[in-house]
Amino acid sequence: MRVLVTGAAGFIGSQVAEALVARGDQVVGVDCFVDYYARAIKERNLSQLRESPRFSFVEDDLATAELEPLTDSIDAVMHLAAQAGVRASWGRDFRVYADANVLATQRLLEACAARRPRFVYSSSSSIYGDAPDLPTVETTLPQPISPYGVTKLAGEHLCRLYARSAGVPTVSLRYFTVYGPRQRPDMAFHRFLRAQLLKEDIVVFDDGEQTRDFTFVGDVVAANLAALERGEPGSVYNIAGGSRVRVNDVLEAIGRLTGSAPRVRREGAQRGDVRDTHASTASAERELGWKAKTGLDEGLEAELAWLRAELGTDPTIFQR
Numbered sequence: 001m002r003v004l005v006t007g008a009a010g011f012i013g014s015q016v017a018e019a020l021v022a023r024g025d026q027v028v029g030v031d032c033f034v035d036y037y038a039r040a041i042k043e044r045n046l047s048q049l050r051e052s053p054r055f056s057f058v059e060d061d062l063a064t065a066e067l068e069p070l071t072d073s074i075d076a077v078m079h080l081a082a083q084a085g086v087r088a089s090w091g092r093d094f095r096v097y098a099d100a101n102v103l104a105t106q107r108l109l110e111a112c113a114a115r116r117p118r119f120v121y122s123s124s125s126s127i128y129g130d131a132p133d134l135p136t137v138e139t140t141l142p143q144p145i146s147p148y149g150v151t152k153l154a155g156e157h158l159c160r161l162y163a164r165s166a167g168v169p170t171v172s173l174r175y176f177t178v179y180g181p182r183q184r185p186d187m188a189f190h191r192f193l194r195a196q197l198l199k200e201d202i203v204v205f206d207d208g209e210q211t212r213d214f215t216f217v218g219d220v221v222a223a224n225l226a227a228l229e230r231g232e233p234g235s236v237y238n239i240a241g242g243s244r245v246r247v248n249d250v251l252e253a254i255g256r257l258t259g260s261a262p263r264v265r266r267e268g269a270q271r272g273d274v275r276d277t278h279a280s281t282a283s284a285e286r287e288l289g290w291k292a293k294t295g296l297d298e299g300l301e302a303e304l305a306w307l308r309a310e311l312g313t314d315p316t317i318f319q320r
Contacts, residue, residue, distance in 0.1 A: 002026045003228075004074045004117075006062060006108070007081030009033065009042035011182045012122065012175075012220055014049065016078050019221050021054045030070060032061040034100070036084060037185050040317060044310075045182055062104035067111035076118040076228055079108060082152070085186060086126060086272040089148035101151035106158050113166040119159065120227045123236070125176040125213070125277050127153040134244070135213075135280040138174070138236050146272030156236060163234035171231030173223055176240035176279050180217030180299055181306035185318045189214075189250070189300065192262070193307050194318060196254055202262045206269040208248035211276045213240040216294035216302075226288040240279035241292045253300055 003020050007013035008029025020027045029049065033039045049055045058070065062081055071077070083089075083100035105121070112119060126149035127142045144150050159170035179189040195202045223239045231237070255261045284290045294302075310317055 001075040002028070002073060003076045003078060004028050004030065004070055005078045005080065006030050007079075008049070008057065009046050010080060011045070011184050012178060012217060013078070013080035014045035014182065015217055015221050016080060016224050017049055017055065019225060020078075021049065021052050023225075025054065027055045028058065028070065028074065029055060030058045030060055030062070031081065032059065034083065036088075038317070041185070044317075062108055063099045067107055071108070071111045071115060071117070074115070074117050076120070077108065077112060078120050078224055078228070079105065080122045082122065084148075084184065086146040086148045087270050089146055089151070090271065094147045097147055097151045102154045102158070105155040109158055109162040109166075109168060109170070112168050113162065116166070116168050118228055119168050119170040120224055120231065121155060121159045121170060121172045123156050123172045123174045124149065124152045125174055125238075125240070125279065126274075127156065127174065128274075128277070130274050131277070134276060134278040136238070136278065137280045138238055138283055145274065148272070160234055169233035171227045171233065172236040173227055173239045174236060174279075175220060176213040176215050176238065176277055178215050178217055178220050180303050182217070183303060188247075189303055190307070192250070192254055193300075193304050194311070196258050196260075196262055197308060197311060200263075201265040202251065204247060204251070204264055204266050205273065207266065208251065208264075209246055210273075211244045211246050211278065213243065213278045214245055214250075214296060214299070215239060215241040215292060216299035219292040219294055223284065223288065223290050226284075226290040230288050232287055235287070237284040237288060238279040238281050239284060239290075240281050241294070241296070242281060243296075244276070244278040245296060250296070250300075253297055257297070257301055257304055
């Protein structure tokens with residue numbers, strides 16, 4: 001297959017692109033290197049891909065680029081490009097989220113309307129907000145409590161719209177708190193582990209009793225490939241680790257893995273953060289043949305090893 005991967009320099013996108021290349025696909029990656037975090041980190045994410053003859057890269061912005069040249073000869077789109085971050089999506093910065101997450105998605109879908117490639121969209125558990133029922137199923141009424149969640153839900157609606165009106169076979173995946181190697185510097189596990197390695201305080205928002213359904217990035221990559229092959233057009237699937245874990249339990253696990261108790265500094269709850277998440281993945285198991293395989297300790301150990309290696313190579317890489 002010839003596959004377009006958007007957000008190919010990112011945490012998840014780069015690893016989806018690598019998996020496609022590894023199985024023999026021709027991959028075109030596109031990324032615009034937004035300044036949410038340092039370009040040097042994203043360039044490192046791309047380094048292995050750039051060595052493959054089955055990978056080519058285009059630096060461009062989906063919100064403004066001519067998209068027909070990117071889409072006129074492809075068989076599938078893995079749409080992972082987005083402006084990330086719940087806490088930064090308020091106020092004047094909402095325009096950035098609207099352009100990157102809504103406008104760019106609509107333009108990409110419109111460009112795909114003629115050729116109708118398979119289209120896998122990366123959504124988020126943020127679309128649920130504080131879901132009334134746990135574990136949450138895909139038919140739960142979405143009620144996002146952050147502007148970021150609103151934009152990701154808008155992207156889902158656009159995918160369903162183009163599936164129905166233009167016949168684009170779209171599949172949306174709702175990720176629940178993805179972690180693992182290459183995790184963005186602003187994300188919790190990255191912050192926690194880096195602070196622990198540098199013997200700094202770990203900053204925890206709220207009391208640490210909030211819970212998340214943490215999902216290892218390798219399992220998310222597998223879900224993308226399964227959705228590409230077996231996802232029902234127009235459908236939405238929860239992609240989650242399968243267990244509800246307290247943040248305080250994560251801190252204890254970090255202590256076990258590093259051999260020293262973390263120094264924790266607690267700060268107030270942040271606007272837009274939900275209290276608890278826990279997903280039912282029965283639909284993904286039944287229709288995609290997918291289920292998370294990586295336990296929390298194993299996944300944390302993999303991210304810790306990656307972070308140690310990165311800091312050993314360049315101690316300042318995450319400070320830029």
